[in-house]
Amino acid sequence: MNRIADTPETASTPVGFDRAGAERTADGLIAGLLADPSTRVVAVDADRVAGGADGAPLLFRPDDPGLAELIDDDTLVGFVGRLHGAPVLVRAVRRPQDAPWPALRTLTIADAPLVETLITAVALGRWFRDAGHCPVCGGTAPLTQAGWARRCSSCSREHFPRTDPAIIVAVTHGDRLLLGSNAMWEQNRFSCFAGFVEAGESLESAVVREVAEEAGVRVSDASYVGSQAWPYPRSLMLGFRAEAESETAARPDGEEILAVRWFTRAEIRAALAGESEIILPGSASIAHRLITEWVAAGA
Numbered sequence: 001m002n003r004i005a006d007t008p009e010t011a012s013t014p015v016g017f018d019r020a021g022a023e024r025t026a027d028g029l030i031a032g033l034l035a036d037p038s039t040r041v042v043a044v045d046a047d048r049v050a051g052g053a054d055g056a057p058l059l060f061r062p063d064d065p066g067l068a069e070l071i072d073d074d075t076l077v078g079f080v081g082r083l084h085g086a087p088v089l090v091r092a093v094r095r096p097q098d099a100p101w102p103a104l105r106t107l108t109i110a111d112a113p114l115v116e117t118l119i120t121a122v123a124l125g126r127w128f129r130d131a132g133h134c135p136v137c138g139g140t141a142p143l144t145q146a147g148w149a150r151r152c153s154s155c156s157r158e159h160f161p162r163t164d165p166a167i168i169v170a171v172t173h174g175d176r177l178l179l180g181s182n183a184m185w186e187q188n189r190f191s192c193f194a195g196f197v198e199a200g201e202s203l204e205s206a207v208v209r210e211v212a213e214e215a216g217v218r219v220s221d222a223s224y225v226g227s228q229a230w231p232y233p234r235s236l237m238l239g240f241r242a243e244a245e246s247e248t249a250a251r252p253d254g255e256e257i258l259a260v261r262w263f264t265r266a267e268i269r270a271a272l273a274g275e276s277e278i279i280l281p282g283s284a285s286i287a288h289r290l291i292t293e294w295v296a297a298g299a
């Protein structure tokens with residue numbers, strides 16, 4: 001097995017993560033990369049990445065016996081792209097019971113190209129496992145384009161990995177920020193409001209609806225901040241700022257959100273510094289970015 005840091009790299013290799021889409025249709029791409037000792041393989045099961053005892057994700061060589069033990073379906077393999085120039089494959093595998101593989105959302109990794117590689121691998125690996133049949137006719141739909149498409153063996157329709165848009169909003173009023181605490185979280189953990197975009201709905205309408213539903217507040221002037229792929233199971237988080245019409249209406253929905261609270265910048269700074277009982281989202285999330293950018297804007 002190889003640590004991430006063992007990825008072959010020299011001063012002349014490209015930096016970053018390249019999705020290398022033009023390579024996907026090359027004849028024999030996967031077979032060639034499986035025989036290439038510079039290839040690295042990410043093994044995924046649902047939202048977990050094969051990792052070592054220390055909780056760090058592993059990049060396998062294609063012929064690693066430890067990887068071979070995990071494979072239960074040899075067809076579930078795809079080309080993720082190139083990480084710092086090295087080809088990366090993903091395999092959907094079965095995690096051995098009680099193997100301490102890290103869930104991607106809990107990892108704190110500073111190497112942004114590696115994070116993008118792992119997120120893409122998890123998104124593809126879940127789709128390999130979950131979408132083996134044509135949604136139109138129910139026929140089997142084997143992977144094509146090195147894992148980036150399927151073609152139905154019965155009706156010949158092509159299918160591609162799905163992405164579900166979801167909005168996440170930093171709600172402000174004057175110099176205060178409204179956050180909510182989800183029923184599934186530990187006490188004192190707060191974050192921005194979020195939800196899926198419904199069929200036929202615009203992003204702006206979804207922002208207004210979700211904040212009204214979860215926090216009882218009417219917002220206006222939603223402005224787009226940025227996005228983040230979040231394969232849980234297949235979301236694209238679209239981050240917004242929006243201004244509440246009033247502070248007084250805020251109340252939790254009592255089901256999804258158990259508490260809502262207006263925070264000052266000083267309170268958020270203290271929480272970010274670990275100097276209060278309030279727990280904020282981890283640094284890999286777009287919620288963290290929305291919150292920290294709001295704090296910085298008032299400095």
Ligand SMILES: [Zn+2]
Pocket residue numbers: 134135136137138139152153154155156157
């Ligand atoms: Zn079909």
